[in-house]
Amino acid sequence: RPIESFIRNLPKAELHLHIEGTLEPELMFRLAERNRITLPFASLDEVRAAYQFSDLQSFLDIYYQGMQVLIEEEDFYDLAIAYFERAHADQIRHCELFFDPQGHTERGIPFKTVISGLRRAQDEARERLGISSGLILCFLRHLSAESALATLEEALPYREWLLGVGLDSSESGHPPVKFEAVFERARQEGLLPVAHAGEEGPPSYIWEALDLLKVLRIDHGVRCLEDERLVARLAAEKVPLTVCPLSNVKLRVFDTMARHNLKELLRCELCVTVNSDDPAYFGGYLTENFLAVQRALGLGFTEIRQLADNGFRASFLGEREKGELL
């Protein structure tokens, strides 16, 4: 179909991608073997069978378990370069990657090991694949504010390798206010703030992310439609939402793709972008996310073009770089 080849060939930006969520079962097995780690799965099919989620937490349990095979700098490089190759095939020109340092430092892996491996893959992606990228350090919201602050301090020697800070993991019960101080400190360093909000959590978490963390984008944010005043504010201030359609269906935020509210978000004149979140776990990379919403919601060429352009507009690229890519 013409719209499918249009989607495949469209230059794209990706703004909501957890690099640890790109760990494919094949690489998980290879790294487990290389690092002599015993996986709780006997085969690739057993791994894939375990990827049946009922909500965000049921996914996170498997996600934190999967990342335990990442030990050496080379492992983080292998993970990230595999993503960049995949991104290249999807016509991605720019990406802003999340990483979860606490998922590694809590297991005794030095911060330097993590960021050095990722950085090496970023350099290669720029040189060899023509993909620009930035790193967004995410704080795990199920851990304490003190742990987040300690993580930021550990990261500051690598300040120049970081684009921003984010907030992810278990949303319910961990409102943004818990991380007000660490975001303040990160902003003082010039790090650009974003946060997951309104994925499973209520609209009040989106308000808090805006007012207390002063975020420049909302990751997910799909529950904003429950609050008319919030929608008006997001539209007036042009706050981008990084929406992840396949993720939302896999984690049961919406029962089916046909029930996804992306089209309503567009109708409310919100700056909606399409992203893949944790593609190795949710069954598709960026192009598949575009194809899935297009099919289920009957999006036209204009809407698809709008979504892809929004990805570049909502990115943290400079105005001149945006102009060159748009």
Ligand code: ADE
């Ligand atoms: N960590 C990885 N993916 C996530 C998501 N979709 N929501 C919250 N935390 C995450």
Ligand code: ZN
């Ligand atoms: Zn996410």
